[in-house]
Structures are given as structure tokens and as C-alpha cells.
Amino acid sequence: MRPDRLALTPDLANAPSASGGLDIFVRKLLSHSALGPDDQQALRLLPYTARRLDAGDYILREGEHADICPLLLSGFAYRHKFAADGGRQIVALKMPGDALDLQSLFLRVADHNLQTLTVADLAIVPIRALEELVRTRTTIARALLVDILIEASIGREWLLNIGRRNALSRLAHFLCELVYRLHVTMAEPPDRVDVPVTQEQLADLLGLTPVHINRTLRSLESAGGIVRQGRRLAIGDLDVLRGIASYSDIYLHRGQQTG
Amino acid sequence: MRPDRLALTPDLANAPSASGGLDIFVRKLLSHSALGPDDQQALRLLPYTARRLDAGDYILREGEHADICPLLLSGFAYRHKFAADGGRQIVALKMPGDALDLQSLFLRVADHNLQTLTVADLAIVPIRALEELVRTRTTIARALLVDILIEASIGREWLLNIGRRNALSRLAHFLCELVYRLHVTMAEPPDRVDVPVTQEQLADLLGLTPVHINRTLRSLESAGGIVRQGRRLAIGDLDVLRGIASYSDIYLHRGQQTG
């Protein structure tokens, strides 16, 4: 372990139960579920320990069991699986505010790997505390379930994306989703959205080859959809991307809770 | 409608609330969750109305909301989505014993279409009854959640399958899954597993073309993995299929509930 792995921000390190840290998680839940002030407060007061991970650190491996519940406060993470021939498929991308592993509370063995994509801050919540909250507050239980259902819906859209779209619109669709999902926990749309993903990771994300990703990226760039400087990749014209992907965000189920 | 399509077993037709009909659903839940005799009985006593659907009937359409909870007692159904260019992707296959739409209890709008693949018998359970059960019996609530999580896990495996495997192993993998999942609700493995899917549907299932499915099927047949007579398609040598697909069923989480 290198020193910077242990570097916790003062706030996180010293006052794990203080309000502020879990705000982004609450905002994520609010994006799809109605939660009263008391429920929100209960969530914010969840005990947790903060942990900063390096890019590429594993959080959970296929076959293991976890008895923790990590929330992603900053940075990106992803789920992935390997095929027998070594091919890798990224099956989910998680961003700030996302719960990373609700399923291990209910399934014995992980069916996929969970790894950070960038440097990331996690909040490790004791399952006891979460279970208690779920038991006593049905609205929160429901919100967490909705969160699980929405991730499943995103997975179905990815199936459509990988199964039925060509490389260009596949890439554009992914980038659109990135923007819309980032938007969920932010008050204002940022003027510039950075895509913190290497071309190899994009390939594993979209079921393509790094080489082909490279060529498709330049194609998207010349269309104006993205902007690149050096290794930095950023969203260019979102309307262009939406057009290429025929993007619709209904599958994200924003504010779609039912009564 | 041909006569044999209307043939309901006496139990289903005449005594929808009697025990027996929902047995297969209970068995499905038992395959991954421990349920006491009382819980099982409570499930079996759920009120429902039986409905027989023709092959190809829609159960739910994208954009709609449903306030029913259909269980699949016999036959097959599937979820699918359309791309802008008309391409279709089947994103889930449901078989006897599966709950077809738990998510509509929690999300306002369906993000996919739900359609029968074959003639099918549904048990339509009033949401009230199900909600009551979930509220009073936490073990059952947990079992239903596990069911949802396993479907999500299957979706991730499909992503790997479609994103990273070639046509032959992709097809073999799907057929393996079919066998293993059918096995879940059956005491004994059947000597012959029929695959009630047209080549076009296989194409939409696997992100391929009907023509290519056709050629891949003959390739699988000559390898011994499948047997075909006329339009009937059946599993041949499961070991062959498993070998071609490098199949492992851990993602199905059989008997994997945690404490």
C-alpha cells in the first residue's frame, strides 16, 4: 500500500457520521424516489468509514462474498466479467452517488468483479446499520429497491446497445448515458464532461476492439460529438451524440417512482 | 384458437385459488431461497386469476404502466426492446415458475416490452395480496428480491455473451442456460429438452442475424450439441454445448441465499 492510498480527507476521516459525506448518495436516491426530510436525515446519519482507493483497485472479485456495503462518493467504478478466452466485458459503470454492492447483502457469491476506474472515495457502511434502516423505514427500503431495478434497466439498454447498434451509435449512446447519469446528482449541467476512460476500457465496455474504438472516436470527433486533446476525452456536442445514438433516457426512470 | 390451446388442467380452470397452481412458482423461489412451510403455504394460497395467452401475445408494452403481477405457470415469455433502426433485442427469457413483472410494482413506466413466446398460462396475482405478503413476511420479501437480483445477474451474463463470444459459443451458452434454468423447477432432468424458439427469435436473442443463426445451428448440430427434426430444435449433447460455451452456472446463484 502506498501512502496516498491511506490519505483520507480530514472531514471523511474524522467525522464519518457527520452530514455532508453521504449527501450525494441521498441526491441519487432522490432522483428516482420521494424521501421525506426524516428519511433523508436518517440516510445522512448512516455510520460509515471512508476509504480512498487508487485507480484499478479491486473492490470485490467474482466468487468472493462481501459483507460490507460500499457507496461511491467520488470517482468511477465498474463491474466486469471475463470470458473463457480472456475477453473481458464491462457490465456496469458506477458513478458518484451510486451504491456499489447492494446485492451481496442477499447473495452469497459475487457473480462479477468490481473495480475502481479512477481514484475513488468510498463510504463503507456497516450492513447492520443499513439493514436496520431498511427494516424501520419502508420508504428507504423501497428507494433502494428502485435503485436496483434501475440498474437492471440500464443493463437491458446495454444489451440492446451492444447487440443491435453499430460501433458509432453504440459509442454515442454510451456517452449520452454518461452525461445523463452524471446529471442526476448535479444541480447544474457542467460545461464540460470529461470521460475518464481509456480506449481499451471503452472497448471492453462496448464489446469492441481498442483499435476499432480508436477509429470510431476520430469519426465521432470529426462529427463534433466529442472533443479530444491529448489523452483527454470530453463530450463535445451532446445534440450530435443524441442524434447519432437516437438517444432516449426513459430507461433511466428519473422521478418515476409509483405510489 | 385450437382446442389443445384451450385445454386447462382442471385445477387451473376451476379452482384458481386452490393449492397446486402456484406450486411451480414456489419451487422457483425455493431454488434460491429457504422458505419455511408456512411461507410456502402462504405463497400457494395467494389469490389469482388464471389466463391462457396465445403465442406472441403482448403482456406489457414499453411506456405503459401495469398494476398487475403476472406469474408464468407454463410456456415461455420474453422481454425485448427496439433500436431506432427497427432492430430488436430480446433482453430476457422467462420460463415456467418465473415472476414476469415484479418491477412495475415499483416503477411507473415499463422500459421494455413483455411478450409470450409460446402459448402460456399466467397467474395474475392482485398486487394488494402480494404487497400484504411482502409486508408481513420478510422471508418472502427477501426471496422476491433475490429473484430480482438473479435476473439482473443473468442479464450481466448475457452482456458478456453478446459482447464477447462468437456466434457458436454464444448460441451454445444460451442453450446451456436454457437447460440449467429449466432444471431449476424440475425434480428430474428431462431426457429431451425442446427449444421452442424460431431462428429469427434466436437471432434477436443473441444479437445476430437469422441467416447466420441458421448456419451456426447446423454447425452446432454437426458437433452433436443439438438435434433437429424438421422445425423442432432440441438439446443434443449437453457436454458438447458446455464445452463449446465454457459454461459455468454460478451466475444463476442456485441455493445461494446468504444469512
Next chain:
DNA sequence: CGTGCGGTTGATGTAAATCAACCCATGTGG
């Protein structure tokens, strides 16, 4: 007895994979 759907087959096209260099920025150790 047509009609149509599902399946079959061959010829051809093409999107994406593969192979193989090479580049460049960054970081690292001698």
C-alpha cells in the same frame, strides 16, 4: 389449393477484428 411463415442456401459486401508497427508522454531507476 393456394398462401405464408419459417427455414435453407449461395453469392457478395462490409464492419469490425487481427496483426504489426510505431509514436509519444510519463515515470523510474541507474
Next chain:
DNA sequence: CCACATGGGTTGATTTACATCAACCGCACG
């Protein structure tokens, strides 16, 4: 401080898996 290793990215030549196009077949059914 330079030499080198490394990881991402870039590029062109070539191959290939799969798509597309266009017939045609044959059983089932109305």
C-alpha cells in the same frame, strides 16, 4: 540527468466473422 521501460494511443495492411441480398423450399394451415 539520461536511458529505458511502460502504457496508452495511432496507423496501415490484411483477414474474417457476420450481414446483406436474393432466391427458393416445404410444411402447416386456412
